[in-house]
Amino acid sequence: MRALGKGLEQAGFIDIATDGNGDGTGAVVFTNAFPVAPVLTFGFYESELIGTISATSPTRKGFTYKVDGAAASATITCCWQAQAPTQ
DSSP: EEEEEEEEEEEEEOOOOOOTTTTEEEEESSOOSSSSEEEEEEEEETTTTTTTESSSOOOOOEEEEEEEEETTEEEEEEEEEEEEEOO
C-alpha cells in the first residue's frame, strides 16, 4: 500500500493478490487518522477487475477491503481515495 496526503483527504494504491476463485482481501492504514470514518472510492482498470471491490470495515484509522470475482491467481492494482464527509 502506498498512501499520499494527510488531513481530510488521503489516497493511495493497493496491490490485491487473488486466489484461484478471483477473490482477495487486505487492509489499509491511513497515514493520519480522520476525525470520523471517511467516504471511500476505488478506481481500477476495467480489464483487471471483472468482479467487485468493497470496503468492509471503514474506520477513522483505515479500512479492510474485499475483492470478489476478479481475475484468478492474479495481482490487481487498485487506487483508492478517502475523504472526510462534509458536515
